[in-house]
Amino acid sequence: MTEIQDLVExxxxxxxxxxxxxxxxxxxxxxxxxxxxxxxxxxxxKAHIVGITGAPGVGKSTLVNRLTLALRNHGYRVGILAVDPxxxxxxxxxxxxxxxxxxSVMDQGVFMRSLASRGxxxxxxxxxxxxxxxxxxxxxxxxxxxxxxxxxxxVEIMQLAHSTMVVLAPGLGDDIxxxxxxxxxIGQIFVVNKADRDGADHTARAIRxxxxxGMQHLEWFPPIIKTVAExxxxxxxxxxxxxxxxxxxxxxxxxxxxxxxxxxxxxxxxLQDWSLRAMRLAEQxxxxxxxxxxxxxxxxxxxxxxxxxxxxxxxxGGATVGS
Amino acid sequence: MIRVLVAKPGLDxxxxxxxxxxxxxxxxxxxxxxxGLHQTPEQIxxxxxxxxxxxxxxxxxxxxxxxxxxxxxxxxxxxxxxxxLVLLGGIIPxxxxxxxxxAGISRxxxxxxxxxxxxxxxxxxxxxxx
Numbered sequence: 056m057t058e059i060q061d062l063v064e065x066x067x068x069x070x071x072x073x074x075x076x077x078x079x080x081x082x083x084x085x086x087x088x089x090x091x092x093x094x095x096x097x098x099x100x101k102a103h104i105v106g107i108t109g110a111p112g113v114g115k116s117t118l119v120n121r122l123t124l125a126l127r128n129h130g131y132r133v134g135i136l137a138v139d140p141x142x143x144x145x146x147x148x149x150x151x152x153x154x155x156x157x158x159s160v161m162d163q164g165v166f167m168r169s170l171a172s173r174g175x176x177x178x179x180x181x182x183x184x185x186x187x188x189x190x191x192x193x194x195x196x197x198x199x200x201x202x203x204x205x206x207x208x209x210v211e212i213m214q215l216a217h218s219t220m221v222v223l224a225p226g227l228g229d230d231i232x233x234x235x236x237x238x239x240x241i242g243q244i245f246v247v248n249k250a251d252r253d254g255a256d257h258t259a260r261a262i263r264x265x266x267x268x269g270m271q272h273l274e275w276f277p278p279i280i281k282t283v284a285e286x287x288x289x290x291x292x293x294x295x296x297x298x299x300x301x302x303x304x305x306x307x308x309x310x311x312x313x314x315x316x317x318x319x320x321x322x323x324x325x326l327q328d329w330s331l332r333a334m335r336l337a338e339q340x341x342x343x344x345x346x347x348x349x350x351x352x353x354x355x356x357x358x359x360x361x362x363x364x365x366x367x368x369x370x371x372g373g374a375t376v377g378s
Numbered sequence: 379m380i381r382v383l384v385a386k387p388g389l390d391x392x393x394x395x396x397x398x399x400x401x402x403x404x405x406x407x408x409x410x411x412x413x414g415l416h417q418t419p420e421q422i423x424x425x426x427x428x429x430x431x432x433x434x435x436x437x438x439x440x441x442x443x444x445x446x447x448x449x450x451x452x453x454x455x456x457x458x459x460x461x462x463l464v465l466l467g468g469i470i471p472x473x474x475x476x477x478x479x480x481a482g483i484s485r486x487x488x489x490x491x492x493x494x495x496x497x498x499x500x501x502x503x504x505x506x507x508x
Contacts, residue, residue, distance in 0.1 A: 071427055071428060072427060072457070072458070074428075075428050075430040076430060078430065079430045083379075141409075142404065145404065145405055146379070146407045147403065147404035147405060147406060147407045147408050147409060147410070148404060148409045148410065149400055149401070149404050149410050149412060150409060150410065150411045150412070150429075151411075151412050151414075153413045153414070153425060154412065154413060157413070157417075157421065160424075160425070161420070161424060167428055168428060168429060169411050169429060171379075171409045173379070
């Protein structure tokens with residue numbers, strides 16, 4: 056049996072070591088990692104994928120901890136991926152989400168992995184898509200993905216999750232304003248966490264007001280759930296909201312279109328990778344690159360012409376660029 | 379990418395040293411998982427397994443290293459994580475260093491260690507394979 060078949064088998068049986076090693080392969084984005092994802096893809100598709108996003112400090116990790124405990128009480132197996140930012144200067148990262156997940160992650164029915172964003176924008180890491188496929192193939196019923204602390208543009212999670220949860224907390228000042236253009240639009244479930252604090256009702260009303268403004272036409276009106284993740288309050292309501300959203304997706308036939316969207320996004324990411332490699336390859340060919348750059352600088356060609364030449368050149372050298 | 383778990387086993391509540399190390403390793407371009415205070419050996423090894431780290435860096439100031447470290451190393455071997463480098467820092471009396479090495483610790487770093495020495499030590503021993 057090959058190394059990959061071994062790993063696929065271990066992952067299919069939900070073995071922790073196999074899952075952990077497979078995730079490392081995927082994070083390295085090596086050829087082995089790509090083969091692994093391809094092998095696992097047909098085994099995936101059963102898990103319900105839940106995205107948890109929101110500004111830093113609203114309690115996402117604590118909420119994931121509590122939600123995991125509550126899902127375990129219902130007998131579900133839970134996979135967790137938590138993304139933290141990498142330093143743009145050194146590439147290093149401090150991954151601290153486990154600190155608030157201590158109670159839930161020791162459970163044998165739970166697997167948690169911290170991912171660094173590794174320069175990927177959008178609130179996730181490049182490996183998150185493959186990592187979800189792996190956890191799905193490993194038989195986890197729910198996969199919870201915690202994004203980096205998000206602002207307005209970290210909306211990639213909607214490409215990946217079945218149910219995207221936007222978490223807010225009262226007393227963050229103008230938080231509704233801050234998110235209304237970006238992540239407010241992607242929330243299928245809203246969570247007002249730290250609901251024991253002053254202003255929780257105000258925050259919930261503000262979200263409702265925002266939603267009723269532009270979303271009357273929607274078939275799914277996002278519920279607003281109040282929670283206190285610190286002590287577990289509201290988790291049953293939250294689980295019920297997720298279950299209801301899943302039912303909605305099934306009945307409206309949207310689960311299929313989400314999978315199509317995921318596939319499309321994966322192809323798009325691969326295309327971006329490919330074009331970046333083509334660019335790097337062009338830069339390595341000094342004569343070619345200098346001629347291109349000079350031509351654009353002196354107005355003999357525009358940037359689009361140069362890009363087309365780079366793609367053409369990459370196609371001729373296809374084997375090296377495509378690998 | 380080199381991945382490190384910085385862990386605080388046992389009951390002492392001081393993690394300034396652990397945080398300084400975590401920060402230094404991050405600044406050296408490593409990915410550092412930090413799990414917080416009061417971790418049991420089981421929690422630490424389980425976290426290291428799930429995170430598939432190259433290095434486990436333990437910080438113990440309580441004096442409980444003679445019981446905690448052998449227990450952690452037993453679990454490391456039980457889980458066949460023999461490729462993982464295990465480092466120990468904190469307050470470890472000189473007389474105990476040999477027994478820690480015998481238990482499977484790769485190197486003990488005492489108070490006053492230059493963080494660059496730890497970075498160099500890790501880089502020399504862990505292949506940064508991507």
